[in-house]
Amino acid sequence: MRLFLTLLGGSALFLILLFLTGSIDLNIERQADTVPPEVPPGQSSAPEETEEETSLSELYINEGLGFEINHPPAWSVDEFEQAVSLTDESGSGAVTVIVNPAPEGATLAGIAALSRAQFEEQFNTAIPPPESLNINGRQSLGFVFNFTANERGFSGLFYSLMAGDRVYGIMGVVNSDAARLASVNAMALTFKVLD
Numbered sequence: 001m002r003l004f005l006t007l008l009g010g011s012a013l014f015l016i017l018l019f020l021t022g023s024i025d026l027n028i029e030r031q032a033d034t035v036p037p038e039v040p041p042g043q044s045s046a047p048e049e050t051e052e053e054t055s056l057s058e059l060y061i062n063e064g065l066g067f068e069i070n071h072p073p074a075w076s077v078d079e080f081e082q083a084v085s086l087t088d089e090s091g092s093g094a095v096t097v098i099v100n101p102a103p104e105g106a107t108l109a110g111i112a113a114l115s116r117a118q119f120e121e122q123f124n125t126a127i128p129p130p131e132s133l134n135i136n137g138r139q140s141l142g143f144v145f146n147f148t149a150n151e152r153g154f155s156g157l158f159y160s161l162m163a164g165d166r167v168y169g170i171m172g173v174v175n176s177d178a179a180r181l182a183s184v185n186a187m188a189l190t191f192k193v194l195d
Helices: 003-008 010-021 028-032 108-123 178-188
Strands: 058-062 067-071 076-079 083-087 093-101 131-135 138-149 152-163 166-175
Touching: 058 083, 067 093, 067 178, 093 178, 108 138, 108 152, 131 152, 152 178, 166 178
Parallel strands: none
Antiparallel strands: 058 067, 076 083, 083 093, 093 166, 131 138, 138 152, 152 166
């Protein structure tokens, strides 16, 4: 079994598989039958989000997994043993937080490198090296990537951080749309470890 699975747990691949098979609906089946309109470069074909859709006014707290995250009011929350998935009502965006015990001797750089390698293999795409960022006072390493699944384009982000004896992975996925990815990123950056 891969070290990645040890670091982030089988739940990460489980959630990725749910997403890719359409069990976590990101409009894969509904959009496969439609022909997207031609859109000039630099413009989005997605309808503009309303203020309510982009507002991060709802606070989700999971004391058992030790974190909180803000999300828009219309997003649904699905809880798993080691993860929580938040999905927008249209099914075109999701943020999943995966929580696992930190293996002895694990480092943030090692976790981020292994996560990147696993995502590259899983999605058959080159991913830039992880970059350092601060998420609510916690050092994190993350990357943004694009991939294709079921002949549809998607954009994603993944942030790794460690706190105490836990490893947190924050994954955001949207139908390829820069504005929606920016919204999911803003949501991911509200993540906070409960002390």
